[in-house]
Amino acid sequence: QVQLVESGGGLVQAGDSLRLSCAASARTFSSYAMGWFRQAPGKEREFVAAVSWRGGNVYADSVKGRFTISRDNAKNTVYLQMNSLKPEDTATYYCAVGSNTVTIRIVGGVDYWGKGTLVTVSS
DSSP, X not given: OOOEEEEOOEEEETTOOEEEEEEEOOTTGGXXXXXXXXXXXXXXXXXXXXXXXXXXXXXXXXXXXXXXXXXXXXXXXXXXXXXXXXXXXXXXXXXXEESSTTGGGSGGGEEEEOOOEEEEEEO
């Protein structure tokens, strides 16, 4: 069982930056792919970004060039640096664990979820 705890959400203005963190409990954290999803009210949960255990990254087109995912295996932590935030980025952001950066990009391919952290971007 892997426990994930997100932090860093909050209320910001459009154009601001925010960094989310996700701390994982697993001793084998470094062998997993890690990712972030988000879910806006009334919408389906969608993939945002993922990083492989080697550090290779993939992004949704909607965040490419603005968001950066990274991981620190020594701290069992994955980060999501969000720059140039837009009101449409408003959502609850969920940390995710999966086998690789291909399968983790779909909801059904996620093995473990965090409880989420709310990000609100005002215009």
